[in-house]
Amino acid sequence: MPSHSIYIAAMQGVEAEDAWAVHSEARKRWRAGEKDLIVLSVGDHDFTTDERIVDSAVSSLRAGHHHYTPSIGLVPLREKIAAFHSKRVGEPVGPENVAVVPGAQCGVFTAGLAVLDPGDHVIAFDPMYVTYYGALIARGATLSQVPLHPENDFLPDMEEVRAALRPETRAMVINSPNNPTGAVWPKETMEVIADFCREHDLWLISDEVYCTMTYEQPHHCPRLIEGMKDRTMSVYSFSKSHAMTGWRLGWVVADPKSIEAIEMVMGSMLFGSPPFVQEAAMTALDAAEDTVDSIRELYRHRRDRVCEGLAAVPKIKLRKPDAGMFLMLDIRETGWNAIDFAWKLLEEQKVSLLPGEGFGKMLEGHLRLSYGASDETLDEAARRLSAFIQKHG
Ligand SMILES: Cc1ncc(COP(=O)(O)O)c(C=O)c1O
Structure with a gap:
């Protein structure tokens, strides 16, 4: 063999x-x-999953929607996601900023393929959502994990982040709200991370799948920070927010050029998510938004x-x-x-x-x-x- x-x-x-x-x-x-x-x-x-969302998928199947779809999603779904992002995350975006992907897992993987080259280095953290490792080394990159100390409420210490920097560092991956710690990084933390990424010309891959499930602390999307829109790929999912884990649908919000890069990757790897899943997702975003x-x-x-x-x-x-x-x-x-x-x-x-x-x-x-x-x-x-x-x- x-x-x-x-x-x-x-x-x-x-x-x-x-x-x-x-x-x-x-x-x-x-x-x-x-x-x-x-x-x-x-x-x-x-x-x-909510019955309204299930019914929508069934109706779509019954209506004969059994065919290929565009690689990064149906335009009406991308429009609805853009509206959801504008309302829930606070950043006005359009469909040109949105790529539909089969789950946030795939979103992180695809973002990595879109911006990394073999030999690049990525700064991540410890603890880390376990699958980032495989997603980010797939392109031949290496990963360093900067410790997040329990005594510091799992917030990053910038001295330690700086120490992880190498000439070949190309990106950082963050996850707030965090799985597993449940920590939400405050605005000030996001700002120093953003300063660091700008200073060292890094991509920021930001996994925000729990952004609608914050209790006391508000979520801060790094894309809202000045100078970050063209270097941040924010990853979201229907899995947790809409109880749709098995449907496999999520999205990436990024600048239009990065969305085009994701489109190339998705075209060669997926060829479009199922139409009935996407139509159910549209119902999730409007009729069942509650x-x-x-x-x-x-x-x-x-x-x-x-x-x-x-x-x-x-x-x-x-x-x-x-x-x-x-x-x-x-x-x-x-x-x-x-x-x-x-x-x-x-x-x-x-x-x-x-x-x-x-x-x-x-x-x-x-x-x-x-x-x-x-x-x-x-x-x-x-x-x-x-x-x-x-x-x-
Ligand atoms: C932090 C984090 N990112 C990504 C994922 C994967 O989400 P999806 O089901 O959209 O692939 C999960 C799932 O548990 C998660 O906790």
Whole structure:
């Protein structure tokens, strides 16, 4: 057999496999019928997509919309996304600034292909959403991860960012609101990041998939900062905001030249997202736009409930998230290593949480809990966690 590419080898070398193994095992047991398991190690909703959106896809299919579409999306969808961005993010843009992609995952991958060359270097952070690594090295770039310290509320220290700079640095990738930390980077942080990118002529790939799910702190899109529109590719998704994870649809907002570059990439890789998915997305953006607010309010309620439920558990510090659907539990005081803790918790209490190492070294001693579950499930998870700490903590 001929050999596989160096890309596959690099992916296999990624640390954190042990952390994700806990989740894989939980899923395996769930599929095998262990229904008393509580799986809070994945970022998906426990409910289905709004009926109005589903009906729209069904009608589109019934109407015979079964054909190819433009590589970066139907123009009416790009127009609606531009209007949504103008309203929700606060930046007036037109369809020429929008490329529809099959999910934010693909958005980051495509942005990387559009702006990076082999040998380029990208500054990323630790913790980091796990798939950026594969998405950004695909083009032959290398990645450095600047630590985000828990003691600094997972905000970047610019001295450390500066130290990561190399002559071949071409881009930076950021994620605010953040998965897994739930941190929202304040305006001042965005401004220093923007200054840095301008000073060193870098592209900024900004993953903003949780931008409609902020609770107390407002989201700040770096494109709003002067001089950033032509160097920032902001990535969004219908997955979380509209509970459409399995539909695979997202978008990138960028300057028209970058959108053209994405169009070239998408033309050679996808050839257009399914028309019925795009028509459903149009319904999501107009007739069903209220889902965005109801989903945010549901998750605000769940965040508060799970934080309340866990507040009295000794030796666990909660990092109350400002956004998104994940809560970080700091278990360093228990003396446990997070991977061992997660395995034992799965064995004894049948609760699956994700060890922080799944996102980088900075999250050793932390566990990520997804509150994409009902009140009853979250209450029961809190009870089981409390019993576990009483026994072992
Ligand atoms: C930070 C972040 N970026 C990207 C994605 C991928 O989103 P999509 O489903 O749109 O590909 C996720 C999904 O969990 C995420 O948490």
